[in-house]
Amino acid sequence: MCRFLIYSGHSPILLSQLITSPTHSILTQSYDSRLRLDQTRPHNGDGFGVGYYTAAPSRQRHSESEISLRHAPTEQDNAIDLGPEPCIFTSTIPAWNCRNLERLASKTVSPLIFAHVRASTEGALSDSNCHPFSRGALMWMHNGGIGGWKLGVKRRLVTDVADKWFEMVSGSTDSEWAFALFLDTLEKMGVDPDDEVKQRNGFGHTTLRKAILKTIERINGYRMALPEEVRQSSDTRSLLNFAVTDGRSVVCTRYVSSKTDEAASLFFSSGTDWREQPSAAKTGPPKVGKGEYKMERRDKGADIVLVASEPLTFERDNWVTVPTNSVLTIHNQTVLIHPILDEYYNHTPSFTRSGRFAADQGQTTTDGMAEKKSTKAALTRDTSVDVLTQGAAGVTLAAA
DSSP states (O other): OOEEEEEEEEEEEETHHHHTSBTTOHHHHTTOOTTOOOSSSOOOOSOEEEEEOOOOGGGTOOOHHHHHHSSSOOTTTTOOOOOSSOEEEEESSOGGGOHHHHHHHTTOEEEEEEEEEOOOSSSOSSGGGSSOEEETTEEEEEEEEOTTGGGTHHHHHHHHSOHHHHHHOOSOOHHHHHHHHHHHHHHHTTOOTTOHHHHHHOOOHHHHHHHHHHHHHHHHHHHHTSOHHHHHHSOOOOEEEEEEEOSSOEEEEEOBSOSSBOOOOOEEEEESEEEEOOOTTOOSSOOTTOBOEEEEOSSSOOSEEEEESSOSSSOGGGOEEOOSSEEEEEETTEEEEEEOOSTTOOOOTTOOOBOHHHHHTTOOSSOSOTTSOOTTSBOOOOTTEEEEEEETTEEEEEEO
């Protein structure tokens, strides 16, 4: 199983503060993943990818009249338009062994970052199979696997998407085909994924959320269309931790196609500053994986939101567990959590899901810090929960 990380902030952050510097950074997780149980493939060493957005030029432009009032153009006036598309760097080299990743991360800043380290379940070791995947301004990652993929689900999915999304796929992973299905779903909803205005201004978090939920619904439909004898004789459950962004909003899912099992782990943290903690013994330049970071909260606002398959710190109070079979949305640094109300939603609040299926897939469903106690370690979800915001005082739930 893979690990992924998302940063969304009001201000750009240096990539190294997430990817290389923290003690349990995603680079460290590529060879020391505390929440992976697969002893046959203990490393996330099948390549990695980093995707990030540059500052939006539209926010930096001024009208001609405004510029004429100044006697000299400013640096912002002369800003180069890099377009809405993210910059994506992928490699089949294990993240812990890529010197270029360290160089890139130490000199690059961005307000919205996707990072992914891969442990392949489908697809060969190649750049085309490394996450994140993108189309225009849209960027996509996946942790998990589509159940019944080689038993007929792939055939049904591939033949169900429009030609242009079929032709877009360059790799062989179920994750990239899921992205093609997401784009096809957007189009079927009446939203053109290639619309230049929406590429610039965003598709809207509600649209992205509806599309990702419809994508999961279609995947479940392919599974249920398999012959009865196939479904009875084989395990066709899916782990679908998806993440998508248009450069403005972010939507993630923590999902398993089961009413009794837990999904693969997913956590979030929010606050006002992601800061390295001072150390009296620290001397010289920063070293990979040697920094102790903490999410600080100086007020009730949330300037930064992190989402991760595995926490970047061992401070439990920094992280909140996303409930199984939920969709998490980040918009304007506000975190919203909606239950996914389908045939796999369990309406019994006291029911305890089993972690056995995730464990069989090399995953765990906890945060690895059971020895500590915190009231914020997890959220209790029922059908009335719609919006979640996290501030300095903790977690607040609002009814739908």
